[in-house]
Amino acid sequence: MTKLIFLGVGNGATLNLYNTCFVIQTNKENFLIDTGGSIEIINRLKKVNIEFQKIKHIFISHTHTDHILGLIWMIKRLYKPITNNELTDKINIYCNDEVYEGLKNLIKILLPDELMDVVYDWLEFKELKDKDRYTINGIEYEFFDIKAHGNKQYGFEFKENGKRFVFLGDQTINSDLFPRVKGADYVTHEVFCLEQERKKFLIKASGHSTVKDTSETMNDLNVKNLILYHTGEAQGKDRKRIYTEEGKEYFKGNIIVPDELEEIEL
Numbered sequence: 730m731t732k733l734i735f736l737g738v739g740n741g742a743t744l745n746l747y748n749t750c751f752v753i754q755t756n757k758e759n760f761l762i763d764t765g766g767s768i769e770i771i772n773r774l775k776k777v778n779i780e781f782q783k784i785k786h787i788f789i790s791h792t793h794t795d796h797i798l799g800l801i802w803m804i805k806r807l808y809k810p811i812t813n814n815e816l817t818d819k820i821n822i823y824c825n826d827e828v829y830e831g832l833k834n835l836i837k838i839l840l841p842d843e844l845m846d847v848v849y850d851w852l853e854f855k856e857l858k859d860k861d862r863y864t865i866n867g868i869e870y871e872f873f874d875i876k877a878h879g880n881k882q883y884g885f886e887f888k889e890n891g892k893r894f895v896f897l898g899d900q901t902i903n904s905d906l907f908p909r910v911k912g913a914d915y916v917t918h919e920v921f922c923l924e925q926e927r928k929k930f931l932i933k934a935s936g937h938s939t940v941k942d943t944s945e946t947m948n949d950l951n952v953k954n955l956i957l958y959h960t961g962e963a964q965g966k967d968r969k970r971i972y973t974e975e976g977k978e979y980f981k982g983n984i985i986v987p988d989e990l991e992e993i994e995l
């Protein structure tokens with residue numbers, strides 16, 4: 730059985746929602762997708778009964794603070810379990826070359842040499858190229874360049890139980906990816922805000938989308954289940970309901986707006 734566990738669902742500007750990141754859990758093995766922007770990642774994992782040091786596979790989609798900085802805290806916190814002989818396997822970090830360079834620089838600037846002398850040996854960087862494939866926890870993933878404007882960003886897809894799942898990172902889908910996404914069973918796509926908030930957040934310039942934008946596009950592409958994340962937080966407790974309602978106006982399949990710590994079985 731494979732399920733998604735959402736640790737954070739907020740965009741890069743939220744204070745009360747943690748930044749978007751989640752775990753793909755297959756038979757109790759975990760694959761962490763992005764890490765949010767702070768030490769809160771360790772707390773979130775604990776809340777869903779995952780010890781951060783036991784995660785063997787981590788994917789970082791791009792270099793933005795709300796996706797990459799949580800990993801720096803995880804690396805910092807690895808010193809103790811390593812010196813306590815609690816680790817048995819290396820931790821695989823899958824990322825494109827730009828993220829790899831960024832991580833190396835951040836580690837050099839932000840973490841002490843004495844700490845990294847111990848921790849570096851336990852990190853296995855897998856530098857991804859477009860369409861690279863890896864089997865992780867028994868599932869074959871294909872990673873791909875989402876052709877974002879600005880920083881290089883990767884997504885991935887996999888098949889499980891005959892269903893096709895596509896992760897599209899945190900930007901408005903590039904039309905070059907339409908053939909890949911067409912007819913997919915599950916697609917994750919960012920929605921920065923509602924349609925009525927479009928002007929307030931200068932949506933076009935930001936490379937992000939509203940719920941309406943995404944729902945229309947994914948409806949045209951015959952996607953079956955649309956997972957909307959990377960949202961704003963102005964709606965408070967009504968976020969899920971209000972985002973779902975707007976999505977349903979333009980998308981005839983199943984709309985899923987996960988709450989934090991919500992689990993979705995695939």
Ligand SMILES: [Zn+2]
Binds near residue numbers: 741793899
């Ligand atoms: Zn983001």
